Amino acid sequence: MQGVRLASGRIARGAHREVGSVMEGRNWRGALRPDGLLEPRMQAAAGRRREEEGGSRSAATLMSFVRLVSLSCLMLSTMSMASAVEGRLPCAWLQPRVKFWGSKLSHRHGSHVCSLAQDGSWKRFATPWRMIASDPSVKGLQAPTAQGESIPVRYYDTTLRDGAQGEGISLSCDDKLRIAARLHRFGVDYIEGGWPGSNPKDAEFFERAKVELPPAAWDKVAAFGSTRYKNVKVEDDKQVKMLVDSGARVVTLVGKSWDLHVDQVLETSREENLAMIFDTVSYLKSLGREVMLDAEHFYDGYSANPEYAMSCLSAAVDAGVDWLVLCDTNGGSLPWDIEDLTREVVNRFPGVKVGIHCHNDQGMAVANSLAAVRGGARVIQGTINGYGERTGNANAMSILPTLSLAMKECCSIGLENLRGITSLSRYVDEQANQPNNPRAGMIRRDVRN
Numbered sequence: 001m002q003g004v005r006l007a008s009g010r011i012a013r014g015a016h017r018e019v020g021s022v023m024e025g026r027n028w029r030g031a032l033r034p035d036g037l038l039e040p041r042m043q044a045a046a047g048r049r050r051e052e053e054g055g056s057r058s059a060a061t062l063m064s065f066v067r068l069v070s071l072s073c074l075m076l077s078t079m080s081m082a083s084a085v086e087g088r089l090p091c092a093w094l095q096p097r098v099k100f101w102g103s104k105l106s107h108r109h110g111s112h113v114c115s116l117a118q119d120g121s122w123k124r125f126a127t128p129w130r131m132i133a134s135d136p137s138v139k140g141l142q143a144p145t146a147q148g149e150s151i152p153v154r155y156y157d158t159t160l161r162d163g164a165q166g167e168g169i170s171l172s173c174d175d176k177l178r179i180a181a182r183l184h185r186f187g188v189d190y191i192e193g194g195w196p197g198s199n200p201k202d203a204e205f206f207e208r209a210k211v212e213l214p215p216a217a218w219d220k221v222a223a224f225g226s227t228r229y230k231n232v233k234v235e236d237d238k239q240v241k242m243l244v245d246s247g248a249r250v251v252t253l254v255g256k257s258w259d260l261h262v263d264q265v266l267e268t269s270r271e272e273n274l275a276m277i278f279d280t281v282s283y284l285k286s287l288g289r290e291v292m293l294d295a296e297h298f299y300d301g302y303s304a305n306p307e308y309a310m311s312c313l314s315a316a317v318d319a320g321v322d323w324l325v326l327c328d329t330n331g332g333s334l335p336w337d338i339e340d341l342t343r344e345v346v347n348r349f350p351g352v353k354v355g356i357h358c359h360n361d362q363g364m365a366v367a368n369s370l371a372a373v374r375g376g377a378r379v380i381q382g383t384i385n386g387y388g389e390r391t392g393n394a395n396a397m398s399i400l401p402t403l404s405l406a407m408k409e410c411c412s413i414g415l416e417n418l419r420g421i422t423s424l425s426r427y428v429d430e431q432a433n434q435p436n437n438p439r440a441g442m443i444r445r446d447v448r449n
Contacts, residue, residue, distance in 0.1 A: 151353065152410040153373055153403055155396060156190035156292075156381045157183050158357075159428065160205075161224050163387030164194075168434070173204045175431045177212055179384075184217035186424050187417040189379070190250060193221045197242035206246040222292070223248035227255045227276040230268040234279040244287060251284050252292040252325070253277075257312040258301030270308060274315040281319035292323040294357060294381075299326065299333045302341060313349065323353050323379060328368055331361030331391065335371035342375030355379035358394045360386060365394035370402060373409060384428040385437065397425050401442045 160176045163169065171179070176193070183191050193209060194202030209221055223246040228237040243251050255277045256262050262273045277293065284291050293316040295301075295309075302309040313324050326342060338356070346354050356372035356379070358365040369380050386395030401418055403409040421442065429436050 151378045152412045153377075154189040154379045154412045155400060156192065156222070156355065156379050157188045157383065157396065158192040158224075158381050158393065159183075159383040159387055161192045161194045161202075162381075162389065162393050163383035163432075165389040166387040166392060167389075169387060169432050171432060173201055173208065176205050177208060179428055179431055180209065180213060180221065181217060182424060182427055183384075184214065184220060186420055187413045189220065189412050190222050191217070191220045192224055192252065192381075193246075193248065195224045196246040197225055197239040203242070203246075206248065210247055219249055221248050222250035222252050224252045224254070227253055227280040230266060230272055230276060234283045237280075240280060240283065243284070244289075248289075250290045250292070252294055253280055253284075254294045254296050255280075255312060255316070256297075256301075257295040257309045258297040259305045259308045260301075261297060274311060277312060277315040278319045281316050281321045285320040290322050291320075292325050292355065293321050294325045294327050296327050297329045299328050299338065299341060300330055310345075310348065313345065317349050317352050321352065323355050324349065325355035325357050325379070325381060326372070326377070327357040328365075329357075329359060331359035331365060333358075333364070333368060335364065335367045338368045339371040339375040342372045342377050346376035353378050355381060356394075357381040359388065359390065360392045360394065361390060363391075365392070366398045366402075369394045369399050370407065373403065373407070385425055385434070385440070387428075387432070387434075397421060397440060397442055 160171065160179060164171045164176075180191050180193065193205050196203045196206050206221075206223065209218055213221070223243050225239055225243040228234040228240055234240055256266060256273055259270060262268065262270050266273060268276075281291050281293065293313075295312060295316075298309060298313075301312075316324060324345065326345060328338065338358075342354060342356065354377050356369050356377040358368045358372075358381075360366075365382075365386070369377075369382065373380065380394065380396075380399055382394035382396035382399055383392070385397055386392040400411070400413055401421065404411050404413075404415055404418060425440070426436055
């Protein structure tokens, strides 16, 4: 047929309106012939218009469906994370999926999902599921938790070992025992007593600390040492035996993570270094010790050989280590690099707690320690007043107040304990026969504690 006959005036008026929309403001009456038929060209235009509108409606329907499926997948991912029954799904599994679906909706300005992907607040999705999991009538549910959410930041004090290596500082065994007792009263989580296999003074400290320190203080004391010697069975290593004989509940091992040092300092194969880490950690864990691995020169080692530096951490993790402490031993790293690499380690080993140990050669030890916390570190190693070899270690007198007061981090040393930070700083200065620093920001006379 060359046209479409209009059945009634009402239908004709409807057709007129449709043709008028196609003509976009032109006189639609000119498109009708006297016999009520549409011109063939207008019939074709009307048909195209109907097809376009039908296609637009189909496209809109399809987009709505895609968005609905996207949001459904997002919520299912969140619910799967909330259940996490028997630890089947790691917490880190959710974040990339939120980012993926958020990117699909990124063209929707103000999209909550998009903002979650951008600012990292995806963790807020866990809130309703925590409420459900808290209901005793609901079984098998647990909220997804990140390392930083569930574990407060702890402080590991190494004044009695690393700090004692500072220029002009010489602590007697009596000095170390008094400082250890004071650190315990302040609320320090770990007190590194020294290296029992390195000198008679440190060996004496551990012998006396068992008896003279309160049991709760002795429980915090950590013995420092190194991994077993190359090509020696761990059970036969004299230095490892002295770590065990010290009786300390916590043992901190220094291990090489920079291939340069393995090749030129240890003068052994890289495979043997990995075995040294694994054997020593697994041996101490078999004896019931809490074990920390101080990955010496980790940030420099990662810059030189990322794969090998990570393999050193993997060896300790495979052996059951409790803490991976990343060391900026040269003090030459920058805060943003520290934060990024610490976060990478936290994501790489989600079941292991991560710590930080910084030196102050660039004056960045405090900033780097705080950056590591932002990256997920949950223990900070430092010293009172920043004592330490060369230019010193991370100054706990600056770190601890900043964590609680400025960064609002959950810390094991609470605000009430911080009221005694000035007296602690001066007490340690007196024991070490060092003058008080009048320019120390957090412990000056005119700063309220």
